[in-house]
Amino acid sequence: MGTIKTVIVDDEPRIRRGIERLVQANGEEWEVVGVFSDGQEAYEAIVNTFESIDLLITDVQMPIMDGLTLIKKLNSQSINFFTMIISGFDDFKYVQEAIREGAIDYILKPIDREKFQLQLGEVKEKINHKQKEENKLKDVQERAFQLTYAKQIQFLSELTWNDETDISMIEWAYQFPQGRYKLVHIDIDQVFTKAKEVSASELRSWHFAVENIIKELIAEELSNQEIKYWLWKNRNLSFWLLLFDNKQEKASSSFNLLIEQYLLKLKKAIQQYMKFTTSIAFGNEFEDLSLLPTMRDQLLSLLQFRIIEGGNKIFQLSTVNDLSNEKTSTMPSSVYKYTEQTVNALGEKDEAEVVHALSRFFHEMEKLTSPLVIQESIQYLCIRIIKRWMENDGFGEDINILIEALQITKKAANLNQLKEGIKDWILSLVNKMKKIDHSHSDPIHQAKAWINNNLSENITIKKLADHVYLNPTYFCEYFKAQTGDTVLNYVTKKRLHEAKELLEKTDLKIYDVATRVGYQDTKYFSRLFKQWTNQSPSQYREKHANASKIIEKI
Template identity: 40%
Template sequence: MDKIRTIIVDDEARMRRGIERIVRSYGENWDIVGTFSNGIEVIEFLEENETWVDLLITDVKMPEMDGLTLMKEIKSLNPDNDFSSIIVSGYDDFQFLQTAIREGAFDYILKPIKRSDFFEVLQKLENDIDEKRRKSLKWRDLIKQADKLALTKQTQLLSEAVSSEPEDIATMYWTKDFPDGLYQALFVSVDEFPSRTSEYSNEDWGAFAYATENIIDEVIMEYKNSKHQQLGWWWREGGLHFWVLLFSSSKENNDFFVTGDTFSRKLKSCLNKYTPFSFSVAQSNPFEDLCIMPEMKKQLHSLIRMRMIYGGNQVYSPRLIKELKDTEENNWFAANNMKGFANKLTSMLGRSDTSKIEKELSDLFKKIKKWRSPMEIQYALEYLMIYMFKVNLEDTESGIVLSDLGYILQAIKVESNINELENLVKQTFIQVHKKQLAFQQDPTLTPIMKTKKWINENLSQKITLQDISDYVYMNPNYFCQYFKKQTGKTVFDYITDLRLETAKELLQEQDLKVAEIARLIGYQDTKYFSRLFKQRWGSLPSEFKKKYKTML
């Protein structure tokens, strides 16, 4: 048992020393951290040392601050600290004594003090504190277990959100179980070295994965413990590829981005040090709405592809891409003027006629078709697509993001028909070009008006965040921030509110079954719809319908 931290207060020095001797003689479980002549000295001591006490032994009547006031002051200093009090009282202090007991004093000792009476009180108090500590320890263990279960559940939800197809945004109710604040998503991926893979057995790869998981877990724990209200989750995507989600209660985007960058570099350094591989990290910009997690997968998977140009063992983010120095001057890209062509072509997007862009690409492929090296063709097209991705990623307001970059690069790698490759590249460029044009036009409707109009027209359909952001030509993260700033609601809340308002109207105006109404407003799961309806309107849809009919 930990020692019981004790403070003794009495304005009579002889009485203080006598109480101290009795307490010390009782046993070694008592740690007397100070003796004082009045309550003000006690408060000053506690404030200066930022310490706590388990037991206050105090006289009732003292000059400047009596014992009852001292008890209240100590409680106000640290409301979460459960301490006990023993009141020392004279026979004429009975009214004070009654008040002290009501204020929560554990027991009292009457003057003159008898050692046997004092020992009896200390024994009861020691047992009481021991029982409280055991209960407190058990309670803390239960809280830890509950937190662990909650963390496991949250991690599973995040993993499913990233690995599965985008859900209807209004069914992502699980996001409400996460705190409000800023988030950053990180994709941590091993830099593959095919020439070395044969050196390791399956057992080796299992050990590497286990070591990597432990390293990520330790760095996240350090992050969570470094500052109040910082949280982190991680899960494995497969192989030596992992996801990390960081949370901060801070609202400062720039500060949190720097924190995330520091975390990424620390994690990368530890992985380099304790595994035989290098790792790259794709880091998102801070965001508030977890509904964009499915889109984050596409963006960060595309972002990690930057290592094909700039090399591995780096941290890639939308902001840091601008700071990366070009490293291709001395390789074959410069010889074929690919950098200059990529710059020219991307500058035409959203500005030139579609026919001119198609002609530039046709001229390029006439030259490419004359190359003898399939590897050069692959690298040239990969460079072109990554360059366009980089340029569009920097434009966060229009938010034209080539989220399917991973798919396109894979197609370039495996496609053997040069004409098919030409069609793929042309289609991609024209698609982005049209999005750029659309973003600059249509002044009659604001993005919010367009969004609400589209949601109303598609309320009965599956609605994903990507569907909406594609329609208004915005990056999903930027769109979520813009929508909340303009409407005061998240996209999730707006769609849910609209669907439940519509359901209420349908129940009042139409003679339809609950399942039919659920489908009409976009919910395939009737039970889920009913639960949401009751949370909003206080009764199940069937009950609401009956009550409404009886009122007519």
């Protein structure tokens, strides 16, 4: 048990000093944290300076602010404490009001030393009991928090491992606080080369050490900023970190700046203590946690830039812009010229001109003798194409196409194969852009129709966004702005409405009903159905059957 923090308030100096000596004489557990001559002075110190107090001993009649007013104002601030009132007035009105404000004792002046010590002993027992109850409550709350956190980590881990998570399985997102999130991917560069040289136990030790560095630095840099976090393992020395900003009024740039500063220090700390370099990717802010799979894919794509830029860097979406603006002095000017012609042809969606510009680009490649310059030229072309794609309305930061380009450059055995692969890749982008132009119907109407026709299938945000040719993040924001509902809520409502129809009109088993509306886990379906309707599927069916019988009799 800690000390009993006591505040004494009395306008008579001699009485203040006397009470202070009496309190301190009662044992080391008593701590007088403040002695004041007026209620106003005490109020300001208690509210603005002290973290907490256990006991307030105050006079009633004082200038500026009396003792009863002091107690009332402190109670209005939800400060939890015990009160002993000392007064020279044996007036029932004061006693009655003091009790009404929660005072546990009313002591008349002059103070009887022996009686006062007995009263302090009784107060001590009450404070001890209160502290024990508070500690028990804290323990229960801490265990509940740890259990909830463990479940949330399990959900997040499953989501980042599973490539095709149906939107229905993201209902758990409602367990998280509402606000602004950022996803971060932390990957040690040397792990695969080092892994062959060390034992499994040493790898576990490295993992534990890196995890501790991440957590300790969060405690130092972010905990005072009211930023919550969830940290989970991806694979050996690779981590996912989800950060949540609890301060809704803060500017977006402030949250972003805090994360950037933290990640820079993290990269430096890992290199200092572990002698490893680290590649880190982080994306834009988002509020809808159903976008986590999309954010995951973005970060994995961003880390592919490590192939071009090397490791030990922090990658974010602006990386594409930064790289596309870089020019390598060893590349001939003709490479830049035909690259820009190809990019412009893509923007005009002119397939013939794309093929013509690419032909001239690769004609220049055949003149180059340095494999390094050829590689840089191809990378520059791909990055400029990706940037132009990102600038196209409706796509936003869809950088997953970078993986497609990198796969082409890896698999090509010679320049001719590379030429054909790059040509097919760019022409596929032209066709996708044309499809957007030819699609005149409302994307929300299209998305709803697709959902209604595919309730029993695996539905993901990516599939929906791809169907209407929109970036997943933009699609979710646009859907909510137009409908007032999240994609997750809309899909759930449609599936449960269809489930009700099946329960009312068919004799299908609950398992079959769940499967027909897209839920492979019957227990999960039943739990979700009850959560939304306050009835289990069987109760709903029975209630509807009884209602139908009554109607038939009528």
